[in-house]
Amino acid sequence: MTDISQRKADHIHLALQTEHQATESAGFDRIRFEHNCLPELHTEDIDCSTVFLKQYCSAPLMIGAMTGGCERGETINRHLAEAAEQAQIPMALGSQRAALQDAAQNKQLQNLRRWAPKAILLGNLGGTQLQQHGVELAQRAVDSVQANAMIIHLNPLQELVQPKGDRDWRGVLDAIEQCCATLSVPVIIKEVGAGIGPTAAKRLIDVGVQWIEIAGRGGTSWASIENARTDQTREQQIAAPFINWGMNSAQLIPQLRSQSQQLSLIASGGLRNGLDIARSIRLGANMSSIAQPFLAPALESTEAVIEQIEIFREQLRWAMFLTGSKNLKKLQSAPLQQN
Numbered sequence: 232m233t234d235i236s237q238r239k240a241d242h243i244h245l246a247l248q249t250e251h252q253a254t255e256s257a258g259f260d261r262i263r264f265e266h267n268c269l270p271e272l273h274t275e276d277i278d279c280s281t282v283f284l285k286q287y288c289s290a291p292l293m294i295g296a297m298t299g300g301c302e303r304g305e306t307i308n309r310h311l312a313e314a315a316e317q318a319q320i321p322m323a324l325g326s327q328r329a330a331l332q333d334a335a336q337n338k339q340l341q342n343l344r345r346w347a348p349k350a351i352l353l354g355n356l357g358g359t360q361l362q363q364h365g366v367e368l369a370q371r372a373v374d375s376v377q378a379n380a381m382i383i384h385l386n387p388l389q390e391l392v393q394p395k396g397d398r399d400w401r402g403v404l405d406a407i408e409q410c411c412a413t414l415s416v417p418v419i420i421k422e423v424g425a426g427i428g429p430t431a432a433k434r435l436i437d438v439g440v441q442w443i444e445i446a447g448r449g450g451t452s453w454a455s456i457e458n459a460r461t462d463q464t465r466e467q468q469i470a471a472p473f474i475n476w477g478m479n480s481a482q483l484i485p486q487l488r489s490q491s492q493q494l495s496l497i498a499s500g501g502l503r504n505g506l507d508i509a510r511s512i513r514l515g516a517n518m519s520s521i522a523q524p525f526l527a528p529a530l531e532s533t534e535a536v537i538e539q540i541e542i543f544r545e546q547l548r549w550a551m552f553l554t555g556s557k558n559l560k561k562l563q564s565a566p567l568q569q570n
Protein backbone atom coordinates (compact mmCIF):
# COMPACT_ATOMS: atom_id res chain seq x y z
CA MET A 232 0.00 0.00 0.00
CA THR A 233 1.32 3.49 -0.84
CA ASP A 234 1.55 6.20 1.82
CA ILE A 235 -1.51 7.96 0.39
CA SER A 236 -3.59 4.74 0.23
CA GLN A 237 -2.67 3.91 3.82
CA ARG A 238 -3.63 7.40 4.92
CA LYS A 239 -7.00 7.15 3.16
CA ALA A 240 -7.66 3.75 4.74
CA ASP A 241 -6.84 5.22 8.19
CA HIS A 242 -9.19 8.14 7.50
CA ILE A 243 -12.11 5.81 6.74
CA HIS A 244 -11.43 3.62 9.76
CA LEU A 245 -11.14 6.61 12.14
CA ALA A 246 -13.97 8.68 10.63
CA LEU A 247 -16.39 5.84 11.46
CA GLN A 248 -15.61 6.24 15.19
CA THR A 249 -17.85 8.72 17.01
CA GLU A 250 -14.95 9.90 19.19
CA HIS A 251 -13.60 11.78 16.15
CA GLN A 252 -16.70 13.91 15.81
CA ALA A 253 -16.27 17.48 17.15
CA THR A 254 -17.31 17.77 20.78
CA GLU A 255 -18.66 21.29 20.18
CA SER A 256 -21.93 21.28 18.23
CA ALA A 257 -22.49 22.72 14.77
CA GLY A 258 -25.09 24.99 16.38
CA PHE A 259 -28.16 23.68 14.53
CA ASP A 260 -29.81 22.53 17.78
CA ARG A 261 -30.13 26.20 18.79
CA ILE A 262 -32.12 27.07 15.63
CA ARG A 263 -35.79 26.39 16.35
CA PHE A 264 -38.64 26.86 13.92
CA GLU A 265 -41.93 28.26 15.15
CA HIS A 266 -44.21 25.21 15.13
CA ASN A 267 -47.17 25.63 12.79
CA CYS A 268 -50.17 23.74 14.14
CA LEU A 269 -52.19 24.79 11.07
CA PRO A 270 -50.09 23.64 8.10
CA GLU A 271 -53.10 23.77 5.68
CA LEU A 272 -51.18 21.41 3.35
CA HIS A 273 -51.38 17.82 2.24
CA THR A 274 -48.01 16.14 2.76
CA GLU A 275 -48.22 14.84 -0.83
CA ASP A 276 -48.09 18.43 -2.13
CA ILE A 277 -44.78 19.26 -0.49
CA ASP A 278 -42.03 19.78 -3.05
CA CYS A 279 -38.48 19.71 -1.69
CA SER A 280 -36.79 19.56 -5.10
CA THR A 281 -34.32 22.17 -6.26
CA VAL A 282 -32.03 23.08 -9.14
CA PHE A 283 -28.27 22.87 -8.61
CA LEU A 284 -25.73 23.59 -11.36
CA LYS A 285 -28.70 23.94 -13.73
CA GLN A 286 -29.85 20.36 -13.06
CA TYR A 287 -32.84 18.93 -11.17
CA CYS A 288 -32.16 17.54 -7.68
CA SER A 289 -34.80 15.71 -5.63
CA ALA A 290 -33.67 17.58 -2.48
CA PRO A 291 -31.16 20.30 -1.53
CA LEU A 292 -28.78 17.57 -0.37
CA MET A 293 -25.53 16.26 -1.75
CA ILE A 294 -23.23 13.47 -0.69
CA GLY A 295 -20.18 15.24 0.76
CA ALA A 296 -16.64 14.62 -0.49
CA MET A 297 -15.16 11.41 0.86
CA THR A 298 -12.00 9.76 -0.09
CA GLY A 299 -11.55 6.95 -2.57
CA GLY A 300 -8.06 5.81 -3.46
CA CYS A 301 -7.68 2.90 -1.05
CA GLU A 302 -8.72 -0.74 -0.86
CA ARG A 303 -12.34 -0.06 0.06
CA GLY A 304 -12.46 3.15 -1.98
CA GLU A 305 -13.92 1.61 -5.11
CA THR A 306 -16.75 -0.12 -3.22
CA ILE A 307 -17.57 3.09 -1.35
CA ASN A 308 -17.54 5.19 -4.51
CA ARG A 309 -19.63 2.72 -6.45
CA HIS A 310 -22.36 2.58 -3.78
CA LEU A 311 -22.40 6.37 -3.42
CA ALA A 312 -22.46 6.96 -7.18
CA GLU A 313 -25.27 4.47 -7.86
CA ALA A 314 -27.29 5.93 -4.99
CA ALA A 315 -26.72 9.51 -6.22
CA GLU A 316 -27.91 8.49 -9.68
CA GLN A 317 -31.04 6.71 -8.47
CA ALA A 318 -31.99 9.24 -5.78
CA GLN A 319 -31.22 12.20 -8.07
CA ILE A 320 -28.89 14.02 -5.75
CA PRO A 321 -25.31 15.23 -6.46
CA MET A 322 -22.20 13.39 -5.29
CA ALA A 323 -18.90 15.06 -4.44
CA LEU A 324 -15.82 12.91 -5.00
CA GLY A 325 -13.02 12.62 -2.49
CA SER A 326 -9.64 14.07 -3.43
CA GLN A 327 -8.57 12.91 -6.90
CA ARG A 328 -4.92 13.65 -6.24
CA ALA A 329 -3.83 10.03 -5.80
CA ALA A 330 -5.91 8.81 -8.74
CA LEU A 331 -4.37 11.36 -11.09
CA GLN A 332 -0.93 10.00 -10.21
CA ASP A 333 -1.82 6.33 -10.64
CA ALA A 334 -3.32 4.86 -13.83
CA ALA A 335 -5.14 1.96 -12.09
CA GLN A 336 -6.84 4.27 -9.60
CA ASN A 337 -7.70 6.74 -12.33
CA LYS A 338 -9.47 3.96 -14.22
CA GLN A 339 -11.49 3.16 -11.08
CA LEU A 340 -12.61 6.77 -10.84
CA GLN A 341 -13.49 6.91 -14.53
CA ASN A 342 -15.89 4.05 -13.79
CA LEU A 343 -17.98 6.48 -11.76
CA ARG A 344 -19.66 7.71 -14.92
CA ARG A 345 -20.67 4.14 -15.74
CA TRP A 346 -22.46 3.91 -12.40
CA ALA A 347 -23.78 7.46 -12.46
CA PRO A 348 -24.16 8.51 -16.11
CA LYS A 349 -26.52 11.41 -15.41
CA ALA A 350 -25.80 12.36 -11.80
CA ILE A 351 -24.15 15.64 -10.88
CA LEU A 352 -20.57 14.70 -9.99
CA LEU A 353 -18.18 17.16 -8.38
CA GLY A 354 -14.42 16.75 -8.74
CA ASN A 355 -12.07 17.39 -5.81
CA LEU A 356 -8.51 18.57 -5.24
CA GLY A 357 -6.72 20.39 -2.42
CA GLY A 358 -5.78 24.08 -2.54
CA THR A 359 -2.10 23.26 -2.13
CA GLN A 360 -2.22 20.76 -5.01
CA LEU A 361 -3.68 23.51 -7.18
CA GLN A 362 -0.92 25.87 -6.01
CA GLN A 363 1.75 23.26 -6.82
CA HIS A 364 0.44 21.90 -10.14
CA GLY A 365 -1.80 24.65 -11.52
CA VAL A 366 -5.09 24.64 -13.40
CA GLU A 367 -3.88 21.91 -15.72
CA LEU A 368 -4.22 19.33 -12.90
CA ALA A 369 -7.70 20.60 -12.04
CA GLN A 370 -8.76 20.33 -15.69
CA ARG A 371 -7.47 16.73 -15.81
CA ALA A 372 -9.47 15.98 -12.65
CA VAL A 373 -12.62 17.40 -14.28
CA ASP A 374 -12.07 15.55 -17.55
CA SER A 375 -11.37 12.19 -15.92
CA VAL A 376 -14.92 11.95 -14.50
CA GLN A 377 -16.68 14.53 -16.70
CA ALA A 378 -17.34 16.48 -13.52
CA ASN A 379 -20.11 19.10 -13.49
CA ALA A 380 -18.06 21.33 -11.17
CA MET A 381 -14.73 21.26 -9.37
CA ILE A 382 -14.36 21.47 -5.60
CA ILE A 383 -11.11 22.84 -4.19
CA HIS A 384 -10.73 22.05 -0.49
CA LEU A 385 -8.83 24.28 1.92
CA ASN A 386 -7.61 22.33 4.96
CA PRO A 387 -4.70 24.19 6.62
CA LEU A 388 -5.46 22.81 10.10
CA GLN A 389 -5.61 19.22 8.83
CA GLU A 390 -2.29 19.68 7.00
CA LEU A 391 -0.67 21.06 10.17
CA VAL A 392 -1.74 18.07 12.25
CA GLN A 393 -1.03 15.54 9.50
CA PRO A 394 2.47 14.07 9.63
CA LYS A 395 4.30 15.47 6.55
CA GLY A 396 1.30 17.69 5.72
CA ASP A 397 1.64 20.68 3.38
CA ARG A 398 3.04 23.68 5.28
CA ASP A 399 3.51 26.13 2.41
CA TRP A 400 0.22 27.85 1.68
CA ARG A 401 1.65 30.82 -0.26
CA GLY A 402 -0.03 31.45 -3.60
CA VAL A 403 -3.17 29.38 -3.01
CA LEU A 404 -5.50 32.35 -3.54
CA ASP A 405 -3.77 33.24 -6.84
CA ALA A 406 -4.14 29.63 -7.98
CA ILE A 407 -7.86 29.75 -7.13
CA GLU A 408 -8.25 33.00 -9.09
CA GLN A 409 -6.66 31.39 -12.15
CA CYS A 410 -8.81 28.31 -11.75
CA CYS A 411 -12.03 30.37 -11.63
CA ALA A 412 -10.95 32.27 -14.75
CA THR A 413 -9.95 29.32 -16.91
CA LEU A 414 -11.48 26.00 -15.77
CA SER A 415 -14.22 24.63 -18.03
CA VAL A 416 -16.69 24.15 -15.13
CA PRO A 417 -17.73 26.15 -12.02
CA VAL A 418 -15.34 26.15 -9.06
CA ILE A 419 -16.58 25.48 -5.52
CA ILE A 420 -14.32 26.28 -2.56
CA LYS A 421 -14.79 24.29 0.65
CA GLU A 422 -13.17 23.70 4.03
CA VAL A 423 -13.16 20.27 5.68
CA GLY A 424 -14.52 21.04 9.17
CA ALA A 425 -13.11 24.37 10.42
CA GLY A 426 -15.39 26.55 8.27
CA ILE A 427 -14.99 29.41 5.80
CA GLY A 428 -15.51 32.70 7.65
CA PRO A 429 -16.68 36.10 6.35
CA THR A 430 -13.15 37.50 5.86
CA ALA A 431 -11.88 34.53 3.84
CA ALA A 432 -15.19 34.42 1.95
CA LYS A 433 -14.75 38.06 0.91
CA ARG A 434 -11.24 37.36 -0.40
CA LEU A 435 -12.55 34.37 -2.33
CA ILE A 436 -15.49 36.32 -3.78
CA ASP A 437 -13.08 39.13 -4.80
CA VAL A 438 -11.05 36.70 -6.94
CA GLY A 439 -14.15 35.36 -8.72
CA VAL A 440 -15.44 32.53 -6.52
CA GLN A 441 -19.21 32.13 -6.82
CA TRP A 442 -19.70 28.92 -4.86
CA ILE A 443 -18.67 28.28 -1.26
CA GLU A 444 -19.22 25.13 0.80
CA ILE A 445 -18.86 26.15 4.44
CA ALA A 446 -17.78 22.81 6.01
CA GLY A 447 -17.80 24.32 9.50
CA ARG A 448 -17.01 22.80 12.87
CA GLY A 449 -19.46 20.45 14.52
CA GLY A 450 -19.11 17.22 12.57
CA THR A 451 -16.07 15.21 11.56
CA SER A 452 -12.96 16.60 13.30
CA TRP A 453 -9.88 16.27 11.12
CA ALA A 454 -7.61 17.54 13.87
CA SER A 455 -8.82 14.65 16.01
CA ILE A 456 -8.47 12.09 13.19
CA GLU A 457 -4.98 13.19 12.16
CA ASN A 458 -3.91 13.39 15.80
CA ALA A 459 -4.93 9.76 16.27
CA ARG A 460 -2.67 8.77 13.35
CA THR A 461 0.52 10.08 14.89
CA ASP A 462 2.39 8.37 17.72
CA GLN A 463 4.58 11.43 18.36
CA THR A 464 3.68 12.68 21.83
CA ARG A 465 5.19 16.09 21.13
CA GLU A 466 3.06 16.57 17.98
CA GLN A 467 -0.05 15.42 19.85
CA GLN A 468 0.64 17.93 22.63
CA ILE A 469 0.94 20.76 20.14
CA ALA A 470 -2.30 19.79 18.37
CA ALA A 471 -4.37 19.21 21.52
CA PRO A 472 -5.79 22.76 21.95
CA PHE A 473 -6.87 22.80 18.30
CA ILE A 474 -9.19 19.78 18.39
CA ASN A 475 -12.23 22.11 18.48
CA TRP A 476 -10.66 24.88 16.38
CA GLY A 477 -12.97 26.42 13.82
CA MET A 478 -16.30 28.14 13.44
CA ASN A 479 -19.64 26.49 13.80
CA SER A 480 -21.67 25.90 10.66
CA ALA A 481 -25.02 27.33 11.83
CA GLN A 482 -23.40 30.69 12.68
CA LEU A 483 -21.49 30.94 9.41
CA ILE A 484 -24.45 30.45 7.04
CA PRO A 485 -26.26 33.75 7.86
CA GLN A 486 -22.93 35.61 8.12
CA LEU A 487 -21.90 34.60 4.60
CA ARG A 488 -25.39 35.11 3.23
CA SER A 489 -25.57 38.67 4.59
CA GLN A 490 -22.23 39.35 2.91
CA SER A 491 -23.48 38.44 -0.56
CA GLN A 492 -26.93 37.68 -1.90
CA GLN A 493 -25.45 36.36 -5.17
CA LEU A 494 -23.14 33.81 -3.60
CA SER A 495 -24.23 30.18 -3.99
CA LEU A 496 -23.88 28.74 -0.53
CA ILE A 497 -23.61 25.09 0.44
CA ALA A 498 -24.12 24.34 4.15
CA SER A 499 -21.98 21.54 5.56
CA GLY A 500 -20.06 20.35 8.59
CA GLY A 501 -22.08 18.59 11.26
CA LEU A 502 -25.45 18.37 9.49
CA ARG A 503 -26.86 15.11 10.81
CA ASN A 504 -30.49 14.90 9.68
CA GLY A 505 -33.13 16.41 7.39
CA LEU A 506 -34.14 18.94 10.06
CA ASP A 507 -30.58 20.33 9.92
CA ILE A 508 -31.00 20.60 6.13
CA ALA A 509 -34.24 22.58 6.68
CA ARG A 510 -32.49 24.83 9.21
CA SER A 511 -29.64 25.45 6.76
CA ILE A 512 -32.03 26.47 3.99
CA ARG A 513 -33.88 28.76 6.42
CA LEU A 514 -30.57 30.38 7.43
CA GLY A 515 -29.70 31.18 3.81
CA ALA A 516 -28.03 28.16 2.19
CA ASN A 517 -28.97 27.08 -1.35
CA MET A 518 -27.82 23.51 -0.85
CA SER A 519 -26.51 21.26 1.89
CA SER A 520 -23.87 18.56 2.02
CA ILE A 521 -23.49 15.61 4.40
CA ALA A 522 -20.40 13.37 4.45
CA GLN A 523 -19.65 11.12 7.46
CA PRO A 524 -23.22 9.78 7.96
CA PHE A 525 -22.99 8.24 4.46
CA LEU A 526 -19.77 6.39 5.20
CA ALA A 527 -21.17 3.32 7.04
CA PRO A 528 -24.04 2.83 4.52
CA ALA A 529 -21.53 3.21 1.65
CA LEU A 530 -19.47 0.35 3.04
CA GLU A 531 -22.64 -1.78 3.05
CA SER A 532 -24.58 -1.31 -0.21
CA THR A 533 -26.16 1.06 -2.72
CA GLU A 534 -29.57 0.34 -1.14
CA ALA A 535 -28.27 1.33 2.31
CA VAL A 536 -27.11 4.70 0.93
CA ILE A 537 -30.46 5.25 -0.81
CA GLU A 538 -32.28 4.42 2.44
CA GLN A 539 -30.19 7.03 4.28
CA ILE A 540 -30.94 9.64 1.60
CA GLU A 541 -34.67 8.84 1.82
CA ILE A 542 -34.65 9.24 5.60
CA PHE A 543 -32.95 12.66 5.32
CA ARG A 544 -35.40 13.68 2.60
CA GLU A 545 -38.42 12.58 4.66
CA GLN A 546 -37.14 14.49 7.71
CA LEU A 547 -36.79 17.59 5.54
CA ARG A 548 -40.37 17.12 4.29
CA TRP A 549 -41.63 16.77 7.88
CA ALA A 550 -39.91 20.04 8.81
CA MET A 551 -41.52 21.66 5.77
CA PHE A 552 -44.96 20.31 6.76
CA LEU A 553 -44.61 21.45 10.38
CA THR A 554 -43.69 24.96 9.26
CA GLY A 555 -46.43 25.09 6.60
CA SER A 556 -43.83 25.34 3.82
CA LYS A 557 -45.03 23.92 0.52
CA ASN A 558 -41.67 24.41 -1.20
CA LEU A 559 -38.12 25.52 -0.40
CA LYS A 560 -38.89 29.14 -1.23
CA LYS A 561 -41.56 29.16 1.51
CA LEU A 562 -39.17 27.38 3.90
CA GLN A 563 -36.67 30.22 3.44
CA SER A 564 -39.07 32.58 5.25
CA ALA A 565 -40.59 30.17 7.78
CA PRO A 566 -40.78 31.91 11.19
CA LEU A 567 -38.10 31.04 13.73
CA GLN A 568 -38.82 30.91 17.44
CA GLN A 569 -37.45 33.90 19.30
CA ASN A 570 -35.43 33.10 22.43
Ligand SMILES: Cc1cc2nc3c(=O)[nH]c(=O)nc-3n(C[C@H](O)[C@H](O)[C@H](O)COP(=O)(O)O)c2cc1C
Binds near residue numbers: 298384421502526
Ligand atom coordinates in the same frame (compact mmCIF):
# COMPACT_ATOMS: atom_id res chain seq x y z
C1 LIG B 1 -13.75 9.57 5.37
C2 LIG B 1 -13.78 10.99 4.92
C3 LIG B 1 -12.94 11.41 3.90
C4 LIG B 1 -12.94 12.73 3.45
N1 LIG B 1 -12.16 13.10 2.39
C5 LIG B 1 -12.28 14.35 1.87
C6 LIG B 1 -11.60 14.71 0.68
O1 LIG B 1 -10.87 13.92 0.09
N2 LIG B 1 -11.77 15.98 0.19
C7 LIG B 1 -12.59 16.89 0.82
O2 LIG B 1 -12.76 18.00 0.32
N3 LIG B 1 -13.21 16.58 1.96
C8 LIG B 1 -13.10 15.34 2.49
N4 LIG B 1 -13.79 15.01 3.64
C9 LIG B 1 -14.47 16.09 4.39
C10 LIG B 1 -15.96 16.14 4.13
O3 LIG B 1 -16.25 16.42 2.77
C11 LIG B 1 -16.67 17.21 5.01
O4 LIG B 1 -16.27 18.51 4.65
C12 LIG B 1 -16.40 17.03 6.49
O5 LIG B 1 -16.32 15.66 6.82
C13 LIG B 1 -17.49 17.67 7.34
O6 LIG B 1 -18.76 17.12 7.03
P1 LIG B 1 -19.49 16.02 7.96
O7 LIG B 1 -19.53 16.60 9.35
O8 LIG B 1 -20.86 15.84 7.35
O9 LIG B 1 -18.67 14.77 7.90
C14 LIG B 1 -13.80 13.69 4.08
C15 LIG B 1 -14.66 13.25 5.12
C16 LIG B 1 -14.66 11.93 5.54
C17 LIG B 1 -15.60 11.53 6.65
